[in-house]
Amino acid sequence: MEIAEVPADRLYNRIDFLAQQCRDFAAHKDKNLWKCFNGQDRVLSTDVQAILANWRHAKRILNVPIHHAVTVERDTGYVVAATTDYDAVEDPVEIEREMHRLGDFADPRAWRRHGRVWAYDEYRDSLVRGIQSLLSEEKKAFSSNTFDIPGKGARVRGDIFQAAHVMLVKKLIGSGYDQLLHCVDGDKGLAKLSASIFAKEVLAGRMHVADVHFTKELGNRKRDKLVRVGEAAMAADQVILGQLAATAGATYGLTYPVARLVAARLLRDYGAAFTGDRGQGLATAGYNWRYHRKEEPEKSIYLLTDRGDLSFGDLANLLTRASMAPVDKYFAQARRRIKAFDRGSRPTAGKTTWYVNAFYDPEMVDKAATILRFYYNFMLPESADGGKPKSQRQTPAMKIGLAKGRVYVRDVLSFS
Template identity: 30%
Template sequence: MQYVPQKSATAVKRRIPLPFFGVDVNFCRNAQCAQFGLHPDPRDGRGLGISPPNANFPRGTVGGIGDKKAFTCGYCGVESVLKNNRAIVEEYTRLRRLQRPSGVGKSCRKAECLFYGRSVDDCPQLYWKTGRTSAGHQRYSCKRCRSTFTVGNPARNHRRQSKNGQVLKLLVHGNSLSKISEIVDLAPRDVYRKLDFIYDRIRDFTARREVDLQGTDWERYGRRFATDSQTLTLNWPNRKKRASVAVQHLCTAHANSGYIVLGHLQFDPAGDMEQIEVDMAINGDSTKARCFRRHGRLWTAAEFKKYLDDITAKVVLDPEIAPDVDLGLQLPHEGGLVRHDIQQYAHALMLRRMVSGSDCRFYFVQDGDAGLSKAFLAAFAPEVQTGRVDVATVAFDKYQVNDVRETLWVQGRRELRTDLGLTAHQIDCLPEKVFNEEIDREIVKRLAGHRLGAPFAWPYHTKSEPSRVVDLKTDRPELTTERYARLMRLATLRSVDSYFHKIRSNIRPASRPVSTPSNNGRTWDRHFLYKPEMLIKIIEIYRFHHNWMGTRQTKMTPAMKLGLAKGRVYERDLFGN
């Protein structure tokens, strides 16, 4: 047998994670770099005598350990944290599945049949029509197992149907579940069942109607989107102490209509953090950097326990129960927390799929979270390279009190009157188009000497966004000053922030937690939910109500403004009664 040298027999290691189903977000994510979007050499040739990468690969180094492993671009020197491509695709697949109803109610009822879960609407060729019931409902027969089933009114087996609309209205108008139970005279168990029923009807409705978003004429209705996240709170029970766990609610709103195109909560009801920890110990994931792990999407049980210990560390406990306080620590019985960065990348890919059918030039505005803008730059890298997508982040003093906001707004209006040479009455009388053109001209003057890639401080303060600073991540030399000024004016998060404000005001479990001097710094509310899955359903119900139903004063719902509906959706349209 011929001797093989040890060096050549050694397998070449990877320094960058493998692509997964064609998704690879690990490259220089600095849009102003010449190597943006180009994948570097994935080989780790240290100690193996491998030749340096050729001209086809961007140069750069991979450094850091554990969760801080990053690629440093050899051209611009900017670090890009390595992400787990598998985890991103898994989360994207889960979010896509949430947009589609299960189809079990309109398919073969036998679980062992191959056609189980394949609905009549999606696969009509799998079934025969075999007459109707005495109530006039269509009866179907499965072509494979010959079993029959009926697709009737979705509420036909739902008791006390008259309460459905009342429960929905009370839920989206700031009432807690216990108060809803008292007002509508239903047991708490029945209230939960009705919420499950409403959620299923909403999923079925949006699955049919939101398909039209892919064919929307964005050139007509607007090509600007705003993305931000808000922190919602869940009660995590403990026999000895109580902890409020923060989860992120990530949303993207269409700026012109206010339609919430995507809304995702940082929680997977089907996840099992304890089982993931066991699997990681078996396959050696625990010793790998997070970007190389087989399980990189969810938190582990140990990470979650450490998080709970950290947030309850300052809670003063009775000395008699202090020794065994950890015995009562409970992880969620079902579900797991999704890593926030994985959620952001999957969210951006979902939005890319939604607008991919259009050749328009899009503008995405995000909060000042650096990870969120990197996620959008990675998801839309081909479009950014061709100039079809612009990405900007907005930062402003969101925690200012109302008096300071009023003062800044007056100051901004005064500066605007001075620059335009008009009185307040003359400014108010200007048509919107003329007013915007005048502002753009003034911004062009202020951009003289502005450095490429530098943030721009908006001079005209508003109450909703005082001291606004805009950072255009896709700034480039060929961008005209006039277009840059227009992008600065349009960079706002008002559409998504107003929706977040409505959620805080109208969804009782989503209100801000209250901290008092008597509770040792703990934030706790008896109306917060103990079951994270229920918060997902309530948030989705409110998104539907905001997009399609509105209130009595609503003349045009966001769905109507976006051309998805001709009128408001009422309870009778949703429940079929």
């Protein structure tokens, strides 16, 4: 703003306009997203990123967390949905007054008239319970605006937020797909929620849910070492299970060597077991992925929806494709492209964190997420790492079939 001498109000007005244009343009395109899923086998990955906003008041000692949920299609990288748990319209104080008037607090939360967003005191009490070790007795006694969301708006409750996100995904992709695998990142609650929302499809054997765990925050040296361990494990399995893998490949029509090995391991472990035992084992003990990949070292896959009607070949294909890498890649892009989404630095004194680039208005998180999703889907072509000439590089929207070419800034600004 200083270099271009752009007043702050003009900058924020332009951000508001751009976010609305991106929202409208994306909605226009997303109306046809279901066509891109018709008759297809698709894999979706869903994860939640915590973005911290700074406090506004001199006495505030807490950051304000805003959750950013994203679902990405595996093969194309298309971001199906990106939502936040912040509602700029609702007023938690007014909601609490209404709840007292209606007697909402006397009912279980599932039966309340107002159960979507946090009431003011409930939100404050929840925050205080979560940070008891960081607060002095004097700070615990603070009331009023010390622990609420700064400015206007309310936080949407976590379970409602997750359910709304998955329901939006279900609405956008339609029901014409052949097979769908939904992967979540170490969140059994979200996995069970997805299975319940897609219950009819799960019972029909068309939809599957996998809870994917892997070791995070490893350095490159440890990741590279695990990759070498995985390569050695694959070489050993090709010797030990070679004959069984070849039989599985021929029986189930598996073309990829890793899928053949996975099928061979499944046949060895569950071939003589009852179908219920196989499903129980994959849901509780999980499947240990021995062939470590750099982006997902020491991965385990918990498949919650194996009802016994899948062949070992189909099951091997599901486990081979289960991955959180697409959504992790998007979150990495978000941190690089939007400074306010990056992790902050902790000061040398005190236990709270101030984020020099963070937003002070939580509503800005949703606007930035809307703009980023549109840019990533429709304007950002794949990198040169794939070896394609520049003229052949596609955006995720082009790969999935929603766009014939790149969208440019002029297209966004003139959309109506």
